[in-house]
Amino acid sequence: MKTVLAILSAALLMQTAAAQDPVYDKNTDTSSPRKTVSLKKYGYNDPRLEKVTAIEVLPVQWDTTRLGFVQVGLANKKIEARPATSHRHFLQDYINNQYGTQLKPGGAHLLWAVKDLRINEKTFAMNERGYARLKADAYISADGQQYTLIAAFDTIVMRNGMEVTSRHDENIARVIHLLLKTSLDEGLPLLETTIASLPKEAVISSQLSALRMPILEDQFYMEGVYMSYEEFKANKPSITAFHAEKTKKEFSLYTLDDQNNKVPINNAWGFCTKAELYKIDNNNIVPLEKSGNGFIISKYLEDAQRRNKAIFMNAVFGGVTGAAIAAGATQVYLVRSVPYITKQQPEATALDMLTGELTL
Template sequence: MKTVSCLLLLGFFATVTHAQHKISLTTSDNKAPSGMDISGIQVINAVSDSSLLGYVQTGMLNRWGEAVADKPLTIFLQSYVDEQYKSIYKKDAPQLLWVIQELHINERTFSMSEKGFVRLKANAFAGNETFKWITQIDTVLVMSGLDVTHKHGDHIAEALQLLLQASLASKQPDSPAYPVSEIKEKAMQRYRKPALEEKTHEDGIYMTFEAFINDTPSFINVAYDSNTKHFYYKDSTGKRIYVDKFWGLRREGMAFKQYEGKLIPIEQKQNAIVLTDYLPNARRKNNVILGSMIGGGLIGGAIAGAASGGTLPTVDLPYIKKKAPLATGVDIETGEFTL
């Protein structure tokens, strides 16, 4: 019976469903930060992928699933801001305009705890009919606990509170003022990159992210040498030139980013570059931990064996020294792994 139980449990891990988990924002009695008076906050949704917020783990066995806002993203943010901060608004004062560029959450399970992460990247403007840029925030917040899944709403609210603090603390610079339409147009310019356009992309090796995002391969007609386990191209004399380290690769319609000598499959989703196999690979990693928690032996060994086929990079952040978040995508401006 023990063997049957182990097989059933392994089968459960293998067939776990990808249920969606809805994230809500609820108002709190956070004290409004001091600073300039404002008459309101307008939110512009300019995120690279508005279809989901990230990934969470739920239940006793940490079932993986997608996390989505409980309303369309623009309404999700604007309705919360209106309700949360209406008490600090003052008539005839300037307004704040927030351009949300990235908003992502993620989780990571460790042997005795969980970590929850939220990334917020946004630009803040102030004015009325026209607006001046006043500040930018780009940060990843971390929380710890035994069940971080149900706290992501509070965590997002905390990130928005930081944006408000930064906005109110900023002095309006002597910079040009723009109408909202022009600010929206400029916010979308970051997505007008050749690599994000819907077209056929040329196969080849891209030595840098700049080459990848501009769709200009460094080398074309690339082949793979299975003996040396290296990619190569031929120069004008026909000599093989082996390429060891590079940013990425396109081959037969698929795209990859190099990471520690491995190729991580990536793809476009809306205006984002995401890890193609994030969810199943994250589940495999989590199953290794669950196996060790259950007791190792047959279960742990079998799960560990199944997990060996997937590799997930972490996000390199100088202010998170240990237990960094797993990457779910590639930053479209820097080419680095991100939530």
């Protein structure tokens, strides 16, 4: 019964390119600075859209509050970037406006399960660079009932310049059009063949179930060391008794054997101590904060929202080890997991809930 209700709820959230958009009551809370991102109509089109009847968005983003963090002021302080409308309608409203008039009856149905949409910017020595990342599973259907997965899309677009803050909307439009192009390239030829498919309800159920994991739903975090992202998601650290130390060169974790000898813990994904979560990134300790169905690096959240207090204290372990945690809480991290961005990498602000790596 719960599954049926979840499917029905998700179906109600989905909008079709021909549907009437509901009125959204904008958030009037101005207690903290933020940038609002709006999308208008841009110069994107594709003649193949005459073979498409509908483009539907299933919003399954882990972060339902923000699009990421952008810079303001001479000190390049990071503030939240939020969509101008509810995340449930933000992309669908844009797609309706951008592509709706190009769609024709009797064509294919596209379904985009949008897992993540993030923007980011960073200042370098000679320029600024803006980023937009879109993750989505693209499906196609001949009848709007049975759908086939055609692409697992994950792309970052970039823009260089001296002022990129005002161009994030264009970056988003650009990466969405790349998703459209990929969907048409991969999907339209399949309609002329016999392909395996799933009912729309099964697609929705599968996408929603991916948001469910114990680390998000359990009441308490289990103390210990996570040796993999899978252990973190399951809230089941494989090493539950551990110690930490800090030398001049590095931070390390270890256990004790029966003779009380130190046994190093190598290649740990992260750990939990005193009900606080940390990811280990390049020998640095990154404090994480739950937000929505995911995790933000603690330093980017306002004090009122932050549960993890390590950013203000150095006594989680005490002494120099505690100082290492406090230092990690204020450090800037980069997104190093994207193979085609080896220079001028974006600043990491969150946890990629699909891979466990740091992301925009």
